Amino acid sequence: MKLLPSRQRDNEKQQLLFSDTMPKAVTSTNSGAAELPTKALSVRNICKDYHTNIGLRRVLDDVSFSVAPGEKIGVLGRNGAGKSTLVKIIGGAELPTSGTIERGLFMSWPLALSGGFDGNMSGLANTKFIARIYDKPVDDMIAFVDDFAELGAQLKMPVKMYSSGMRMRLAFALTLAVDFECFLIDEVTAVGDARFNKKCHEALFERRAHCAMVIISHDIGTIKSYCNKALVMKNGRAKVIEDIDFAISIYQGL
């Protein structure tokens, strides 16, 4: 097997991971999906329907947007607007009913997501597992997680023994341990006490300021501080708005 540079391998691996599960591309007619740089997260005409007891329910309706390298887009919307479904689809946890997603950036899983841990494995074992999946040097990743999560000897305990705070710190550290190009952030921008919270913010928004981010948050301050543009969602529909203050004014009236 020919060895590829790490980043190229990451990208190829990710494309491979999604190639089996992605639906066939549909022809895009949305004018918002014009010529995009090839290296971008590109969401085009995504629709998502769920079958419910009261019939078919469209949760996402023709959603399109793109995120270029280093760009940060805030996703705003009331509860039930479709934000979390959008995150699941971008993250690959769910498939859209129609539409396409081109992950031209090396995408993270939702920041601090701990749902992927095996509770019977230690934090250390989970770290090794992630390192292997993402083809990262295991020792480097363990060193980073140990340093960032500040779990000490408890890193060797089964994750199911962790408190929710410890679990979050491990998950946060693991997300930052991989050199993602685009972070998917669903409400959580920091965990732990005030000191750890500050550490998370610095690690995410200062040391990774060059990374693209999709930030879903009800916190107007976070969106205003870090985002270049916003995707405002309402009843499954979405609109990209370049003027953050204007987007916030819409969101606050939804």
Add this chain to the structure above:
Amino acid sequence: MNSLVAVFGAPTPFTHALHELGHGMVSVLLGIPTHAHVNDFETMQNAWANAATAEGRNLFMVSEAPKAALSNLFIRARVKSIIAIEPFDALVAHLKSSQSLDFVSAVRRASLYGSLMHDLACSPSSLLITHQWLNRDLMRVISEMAEFLGLACTPDDSQAILTLLLGDAASVVSLRDYIIRKFPDSRAILVADRGLTSWEHRTLKATSHGYDTLQQGERIQQVEWNTAFFINHDQAHKSLAEPIDLIGPPRIVIFGPYLHLPEGEWEAEIDFKVTESYSKNELMIDALVFLDGNNLSNPRINFQLPESGRFKIHLKFQNTPVIASLQIRFHLTTGAIEGVFELSRVVVRRINVPPS
């Protein structure tokens, strides 16, 4: 008190000419009267008291904007009055040129005068003098006014009145001639195009039609408010000229037209078109009767905008008093990320005539 002669009409050369003719007529036929400018009941009482103690004991009264109590007094007491009613477009043109008002403001002011004169113009004890009279011989105008008021007026009296007003009246044969001689600036308004632009004529046409029933002494029953009289809130309060892009925070998207109607119960029929409103935008339409900082009436309708199509809704409201300006306001009650709203037509119809 011997006689009361009253001339009502918006402040235009046409009305002023009738003031002069009326005053001259009373002066010649009854003696120099006390002259009073009256718009409300209290001033009327004072003028009446003053005239009673004056030498001639006759009161010649003019009113440009009579309040309801004054109008009601004349109507209920069946006082014979002369009412100058001009075509709505002529009134707009005059207000625009003489008071340096923009077109829409002139329309608003004209609607106020029209509404203030409404009940008097529809009263059987009024003599309506309209532009139909412009080509009448001036002597005939004077004699008809005198006859209506029950004043004996011989041809010699009429001639004396003209001599009093004009000196040498040889070149003045019609009411039009008299107005132009006395008020040369009014020439443009007395011709067909009134000096308005073609856009102003088009915009005014349907609205004028509603107010012009007064020229026949008939009640205003229906008025179309051209959408140009409404205001687009998003474009620095400009007149509504195009469909509204709803994207933005909750807000009033359209308001206006600040026009006036006679008192009574009315219903606004509002036609609108919606496109691309896929995300359940909500609209509230209300009618606001607003006077001196107070909301006098504020009925409203809330509804979810359909995705697209043309729709018609009806909104009833009570209009009182006449001097309150009327607004129909279109509120977007939730933030919108898409949708285009086009106000197509607003027609207000009377649904109940107030008891006289």
